[in-house]
Amino acid sequence: MINVAVIGAIKQGKSTLINTILDYKINNKTGKYPEVAAIVKESGSTTQTPAPYSNPLLEGIVVWDMPGIDGFCHKMDEYLDKFEINSDKFDFFVVVISGEITTDAGHLIRELYKREMPFYLVRTHVDETIRKGQRLRKEERDVFNGVRDELHQQLHLLGQSFEPINGSVNIKYELYLVDGLERDRYDMKKLLEDIKNDLP
Numbered sequence: 722m723i724n725v726a727v728i729g730a731i732k733q734g735k736s737t738l739i740n741t742i743l744d745y746k747i748n749n750k751t752g753k754y755p756e757v758a759a760i761v762k763e764s765g766s767t768t769q770t771p772a773p774y775s776n777p778l779l780e781g782i783v784v785w786d787m788p789g790i791d792g793f794c795h796k797m798d799e800y801l802d803k804f805e806i807n808s809d810k811f812d813f814f815v816v817v818i819s820g821e822i823t824t825d826a827g828h829l830i831r832e833l834y835k836r837e838m839p840f841y842l843v844r845t846h847v848d849e850t851i852r853k854g855q856r857l858r859k860e861e862r863d864v865f866n867g868v869r870d871e872l873h874q875q876l877h878l879l880g881q882s883f884e885p886i887n888g889s890v891n892i893k894y895e896l897y898l899v900d901g902l903e904r905d906r907y908d909m910k911k912l913l914e915d916i917k918n919d920l921p
């Protein structure tokens with residue numbers, strides 16, 4: 722079994738992403754996900770304990786919905802210990818952000834860099850970013866590429882921030898820009914394929 726942790730700050734779209742990965746859809750009539758799906762709450766308390774999800778769509782893989790960083794522990798180190806991030810429990814990490822890389826996500830990414838753990842960074846809410854751009858008469862492609870370039874730059878700076886001299890750490894990541902609710906838009910198709918076929 723490959724244990725994949727979907728992790729990030731609170732309310733970034735982690736649970737939604739898991740449901741899309743496992744193809745659990747909101748029912749048109751009830752407006753709800755099926756019972757087996759990851760829990761998405763519109764308001765109130767967030768995911769508080771790691772919850773495993775799997776189905777035949779991703780054979781041999783368990784996807785873990787992790788509590789939002791800072792929604793549960795006050796310190797990053799406490800979070801890393803409590804949820805066994807630095808142990809062998811998880812084989813791979815999918816870090817979820819909905820905008821820029823915030824302090825919490827940055828802290829986590831630095832941990833992964835330190836351990837030379839490859840990871841996927843998933844930027845959700847790209848649909849909203851594009852919509853905003855359109856109001857400012859920006860082309861979809863330009864907005865998309867702008868977000869991508871900024872994130873690569875931020876990731877590069879993060880890599881340098883603990884290895885400033887020659888950046889000798891071997892950093893491996895993939896970046897995906899998605900609408901967390903859509904399986905066939907933006908980079909989601911590639912993400913689904915990569916999770917299925919390309920996990921290290």
Ligand SMILES: Nc1nc2c(ncn2[C@@H]2O[C@H](COP(=O)(O)OP(=O)(O)OP(=O)(O)O)[C@@H](O)[C@H]2O)c(=O)[nH]1
Nearest residue numbers: 731732733734735736737767768789845846900901
């Ligand atoms: N427009 C848009 N909405 C999204 C996207 N991803 C998630 N959402 C919405 O964002 C809200 C929060 O999503 P969740 O999946 O609950 O986020 P989470 O990170 O699991 O949140 P916590 O477990 O509470 O920390 C929900 O209303 C989702 O429908 C996206 O890519 N685009």
Ligand SMILES: [Mg+2]
Nearest residue numbers: 735736760768
């Ligand atoms: Mg959640």
